[in-house]
Amino acid sequence: MKAEDLLHKMLEIQSPWQIVRIREDLGKHQIDVWIGRQTGKSSWFFGHRAAAAPEDREHVWRHVNLGDQRCLIHAALVDDPAPPGWSGELGMPFSRALARLIAAMMREGIKLQSICGLLDLTVSDLWKFKHTLDNGKAGLSGAPLLATDEAGGPSAVPEPDHPVWERLLDGSLNIDIRLLSLKFLLSKLREQMRLISDSEVRVLKAYELQRYFVRYERALGHELAQLADA
Structure with missing residues (x-):
């Protein structure tokens, strides 16, 4: 052959x-x-x-x-x-076969950093795909992989690549936080960011913070109002 x-x-x-x-x-x-x-x-x-x-x-x-x-x-x-x-699909970084493979790995609970390492993918491409998949626009059948508390309608959470996340993580932007779990998460991520020089890993941390806001959007009205004014 x-x-x-x-x-x-x-x-x-x-x-x-x-x-x-x-x-x-x-x-x-x-x-x-x-x-x-x-x-x-x-x-x-x-x-x-x-x-x-x-x-x-x-x-x-x-x-x-x-x-x-x-x-x-x-x-x-x-x-x-x-x-x-x-x-x-138009605008998507992966073929349909690779997209199905990645979606299956996510459903099995494999962490995004591990998927990047196993499949030799860039963080930015994987997060672009994941964001599209979560919004039901990836051309794959089935429900979004990560359920949120949203009841429908437009989200008040800034997009994953919005500079506000970088500002929150590097400490140049401080907001009044009422939710204790968010205080702990932001404190942990800021400590990690001080030690991270790799640009792709820093992007991953920003997406992690954004996903928290998406997941708990209904409980974060006070914090989101401050981000809108930032």
Whole structure:
């Protein structure tokens, strides 16, 4: 079996889709795969032909690892009622297959830092996916992974990447806190932040604090009102 045929099988690429190009960067431990739709034209020697998506229509999704190699899929959006696992949603960092794997790991209670380490993912991509998943916009069936106390309607909690979380964690912003558990959490996170220099880990701590506010939003009206004015 040729290497390209094996890759078709591993990625579960079926007609009318076909691998157009492969780039392997051993220095980055990364394989980039371009996938296109067969044009219908064929020859006795080359078989069916396919073309890569034009640059203005090309999307890149991180796919399930191939051994110890990261795999990136380059393709156009797939307009199909049952899209293949190697494809992804608009604006999402992961393919559908990888998204399902990550969602399953979250349901098993595996911590986000562990998922990042096991799958070689960046914190920012994982949190982007998780935030989208929690809001039911990740294109996966099922309920959000983390239930909140929200009764519906717009949330007053700032987005995860809002600078207010960084300010709370570095101490440049102080608010009056009535909820004792939040006092303990913020004190712990501030101590950790003083020792952390890695930017991705610092982002993770900011998201941890934001998730606390989302989970207990109904009990944090006093604190959220101060964040709105910050």
